[in-house]
Amino acid sequence: MRADREDTSPERETQWIRDIAKGDRGAFESFYQTYQSRLFHYLYVMVRAVELAEELTNDVMLEVWKGAGRFRGQSKPSTWLFGIAHHKALNELRRRRPPLESLQALHKTPDPALGPEALTVRDSVRAGIWRALSALSPEHREVVELTFYHQATYQEIAAIVSCPANTVKTRAFYAKRHLRKLLAEEGSQMDDRERSS
């Protein structure tokens, strides 16, 4: 799995976790900054609400602080971290199903290189992808997100979600089939809207 910072390695991250276990706040900050963004993205895709994803991000990081002593180094630190995040997210989804946030949440600062019409089309397409992604089950959404955005191997995903590798492959296969169907529906709706306008 890739990290946000390019200057880290699994060995260095493992050392940070050992230092965190000794109460080293500096190591905790380094580890936090390395994974903050990706962890938040993963949790955001899972729970689809910004504030909840932020709260869960800090919940996961606090678990890292409290449970660093239990990390044995048998897996990569990222796998261990996302494993904690996976259980936190599923627990949260079991407790309550947060509503899908509005499309405005996706809008970042507009790209000045694109004109207004191009921006509208791009946002429309991305909103469609987001809706399709959100329509997947949490298990399928998670595999798609970890595979394509977080670049996790299927072995790492199997360790994160605590299931066999073949189950991960099966989930990815059905997620892709479902996503293709959802994206086709989104495409036809966009065509209809264009024709009506």
Add this chain to the structure above:
Amino acid sequence: MNHKEILGLLPWYVSGTLGPDDRRAVEEELASCHECAAHAEELTGMRGAIVGCNEQFPEPSPFLLSRALSRVDEHERYRATEKEVLTGWWRRQIPVVASIILAVPLIVIAAVAAVIGARSFYAQDVASTNGVQPVSVEYLNSSLPRPAEPSRVAQSIAAPSGAQATHDVIAPLAPPSRTQNQIARTGQISLFVRDVEPSVRSLYQIARQAGGDVVGLQDDVPSDPSARHTAEATLSVPVTRFDSTMQTLAGLGKLTSETVQAENETGSIVDYRARLENARRTEADIRQIMDRSGSIEQVLAAESQLSSARQDIEQLSAELNNAEHAVADSTISVDLSTEAAAAGGQPSFRSQLADAWAAARRAVTAVSVGLASIVLWLLAFAPYIVLVGLIGGFIWLAYRRRGVTA
């Protein structure tokens, strides 16, 4: 690797995260399979769309790290406080202590149920399997004063047959007072002994030591050695030695039954004496009449009356004598019998197997009764157990929640 397996690897191929072997296999398949190539192309487009979508996701708050550090500080403060209250070792024991608190009442209930079940069963079992009825002392004449409470008296005698030397016998506390009442007491006692003949000799010895004697004996010696040898004896002893003799006799073997009967003869003796005195006066009066009268007819009539009075006097004298004798001397009937198992010498292999089987069945029944008792006790105490469980659960949840909040 077959076509289906290659299809399963395509998402990681387009992400560039396959291992060298998997990647080589996929590339070989893609070169020859148009379907796989089309899937790979589709997945590449999907990946681009998803990555593009992700890159437009909102970024987390810039204050998220400082908030995380605040929570870390809060957690550390809580842990420091907790350490002051509970050291690390004791903290780890909290679940153990909670489990013990929950388990102890259950174990106590189960143990009490098992003990009660086993004891009640054992009491029935011993009485039924030994073939020996519980020893009882019966006071048949309810008009007589009874001992306030039976007491256990240990009596040891040297049994010539080597029979059981020491026995606990239930005996009355003290004989009822006979300063005013004239009471005739009889007793009956049944015993299992190892050997009847020496026990019969002991009966004579006991009776004579008490100032009485054996007044009747029927000894049924069996022709078959494996059959039971029984004997019935009747002892007559002074009433003042009645209780001690009964106790001594009980020590001859295994006591199976004991009966004491008492009759209040005071009224009968007073009645006999009064009637006897009256009859004697009547006799004296008739004699006076005979002395005064002169005619033959009158003398004959007086003699007839005198004869009748004498008969009454003799009869009343005999009855009075019997009553006084019954009060002065008590009669004790003794039944002696050998136990069936003892009579046969060494138990046979078959009988030992039968005994083992019977013992095993009794044990199974006892265990079953104990388990059933436990279930019933648990059912009866279910509301309390549920209550304890709920309280324990709440404590545990509160403890965990405190840990998570911290």
